[in-house]
Amino acid sequence: MKTQWLLLVGLVFAIIIAVFSVVNVDAVPVNYVFGETEFPLILVILASALLGALMSGVVALARGYRLQHKVKSLQKEMAVKESLIATQQNELAEYQKSGVVPDAQVVTRKDKKRAQAETSDEKPRDTL
Template sequence: MKFQWTWLLGLLFAIIIAIFSVLNVDSVPVNYAFGTSEWPLVLIILCSALLGAAISGIVAMFRSVLAKHRIKELLREMNAKELTIAAQQNQIMELQKLVPAMDPDEVKEID
């Protein structure tokens, strides 16, 4: 459901940008570090929106890769700790086998 709302909002945003850019078709000067040129404002608006979307997508993919790496790391750590717990439980069971079962009355006499 969340994906559908995100898709709908993205589509609405794209329509708003398209309408805004079509209304602004005048040529404007664009200053580069090495010169100046005239470009239609519609191209500048659309290119800016596409560049923003591309940068957002790249950042989202990077964060996704980092999250997947962290999940794998935590799963390895969890498995190692589960093995440690299992080994400690085995040690406890073996120690309990070595110590004979004592009556509660015997324990009181020891104190």
């Protein structure tokens, strides 16, 4: 439904630009940095609209690529954490089968950093 509304708004905008440019067909001077020339105003308006659409399309594609990359990295992180949860659930099931009650552990930030460092093959860094 959202796509249909966007398409409708885009179509209305295109019709407005087309009507506006057909009404303005006089030749106008276009000043470049290196010179000046005359073009029909209809071409100037349509070229400006086309360049604006292309620029917004490039920005949208760049944003989509960046978001896609972020989603993939978050999915990888989620898979790692899900496997860690599954491992811990298996260990808990083994403890419950054997009747052993594990001691409660308090996990601190330092412990988390050590565990992360061990998984990434880095030395743990102590921070204050």
